[in-house]
Amino acid sequence: xxxxxxxxxxxxxxxxxxxxxxxxxxxxxxxxxxxxxxxxxxxxxxxxxxxxxxxxxxxxxxxxxxxxxxxxxxxxxxxxxxxxxxxxxxxxxxxxxxxxxxxxxxxxxxxxxxxxxxxxxxxxxxx
Amino acid sequence: xxxxxxxxxxxxxxxxxxxxxxxxxxxxxxxxxxxxxxxxxxxxxxxxxxxxxxxxxxxxxxxxxxxxxxxxxxxxxxxxxxxxxxxxxxxxxxxxxxxxxxxxxx
Numbered sequence: 001x002x003x004x005x006x007x008x009x010x011x012x013x014x015x016x017x018x019x020x021x022x023x024x025x026x027x028x029x030x031x032x033x034x035x036x037x038x039x040x041x042x043x044x045x046x047x048x049x050x051x052x053x054x055x056x057x058x059x060x061x062x063x064x065x066x067x068x069x070x071x072x073x074x075x076x077x078x079x080x081x082x083x084x085x086x087x088x089x090x091x092x093x094x095x096x097x098x099x100x101x102x103x104x105x106x107x108x109x110x111x112x113x114x115x116x117x118x119x120x121x122x123x124x125x126x127x
Numbered sequence: 128x129x130x131x132x133x134x135x136x137x138x139x140x141x142x143x144x145x146x147x148x149x150x151x152x153x154x155x156x157x158x159x160x161x162x163x164x165x166x167x168x169x170x171x172x173x174x175x176x177x178x179x180x181x182x183x184x185x186x187x188x189x190x191x192x193x194x195x196x197x198x199x200x201x202x203x204x205x206x207x208x209x210x211x212x213x214x215x216x217x218x219x220x221x222x223x224x225x226x227x228x229x230x231x232x233x
Contacts, residue, residue, distance in 0.1 A: 035222070037170075045162070045170060045213050045224040059220040095169055100181075111217040113160035115181065117169035 002026040002116045004096050009121030016086050020121055022079040022096030030054060030074035033099040033109045036081050038092035039120075046092070049081065050099075056107040064090075086125045093120040128152055128216050132225035138233040145201040147228045149214035152195075158218035159197045161190055164227075165210045173212075174199065204230070 008020040022034070035050040049070040050059045058070050069082040079096050097114035129152035139145050149159065157177040162170040172181045174190035177197055187202045201208055209232055214225040 044227040045164075045215070047215070047222045047224060050220065050222070061221040100172070100175060109220075111158040113172045113175035113181075113215070113217060114170075115172050117171075119169055 002098065004098065004116060004118035006094065006096050006118045006121035009094065009123045011124045011126065012086055013127050014086060014088055014125055016125070017082070017084040018086065018123060020081040020083065020094055020096075020123070022081075022118060024077045024079065024096075024098070027098070028102075029072075029077040031103050031105070032101075033103060033112065034072065034079045035097050035099065035114055036070065036079075037095045037097055037114070037117075038090075038123075039095070040089075040092040043092075048094070050109055051079070052107045052109040053103040054105070054107050057109045059109065083123070086123075088125050091123060091125045093122050095120045128155060128219060128223055130214055130216055130223050130225040132212075132214055132228050134228060135226065136229040136231060138231045139204050140233045141204055141206055143204045143233075145204050145208075145230060147199045147212055147214075147230075149192075149197045149199070149225050150195055151197075151216055151218075154194045155216045155218035157193045158216055159190070159192065160215045160217060161188075161199045162213045162215065163208075163210045164213065170213065201230075 005023045036048040067085045098116040099112040100115040159177045161174040164170040
């Protein structure tokens with residue numbers, strides 16, 4: 001059974017940093033691209049960042065580029081999101097999600113949907 | 128790429144046929160996905176590549192369109208379908224979402 005478990009959320013002051021983790025199980029983690037999607041309270045979905053299966057390609061939304069860094073440790077089956085220079089508007093529930101298509105050993109980040117999602121970890125940026 | 132859904136919300140009855148539209152600000156070929164989200168839950172993919180039904184999703188859900196205009200149709204609305212629906216383009220990064228369409232009980 002595919003499982004994604006996010007952790008690392010919490011309350012942080014504006015300008016601060018936080019690192020989110022997403023522990024994956026039930027599939028060959030290194031063979032799938034992964035993404036982070038966030039949802040501010042009462043708002044819609046906002047795509048944040050994505051990374052290819054072997055980590056060679058990383059992608060960001062304009063709103064987080066230069067402040068957030070996505071990475072993965074395939075030996076630990078874990079996805080990360082390092083967030084710095086946090087702003088009040090970064091307050092949201094952060095989901096990690098797996099891309100649908102199996103990439104094998106390729107460094108692919110395809111035009112793909114996300115088929116498995118975690119339950120999210122809440123990040124609150126406030127003074 | 129900007130994604131615009133309409134309507135933002137709708138009220139419908141069980142058994143109704145429901146249609147939600149999504150428009151992209153530029154051509155995205157058929158790289159359009161539809162998700163369903165229920166309160167307090169993570170999104171669930173229903174349709175990928177504009178018209179392909181994700182495994183396990185009931186056949187009352189269908190998608191169509193290409194280029195800039197897309198449609199999600201629920202042929203006969205069921206009680207468990209009351210939720211918010213989002214389109215997402217995966218043609219280019221960032222993979223932007225529409226603002227969502229809330230389907231409520233009439």
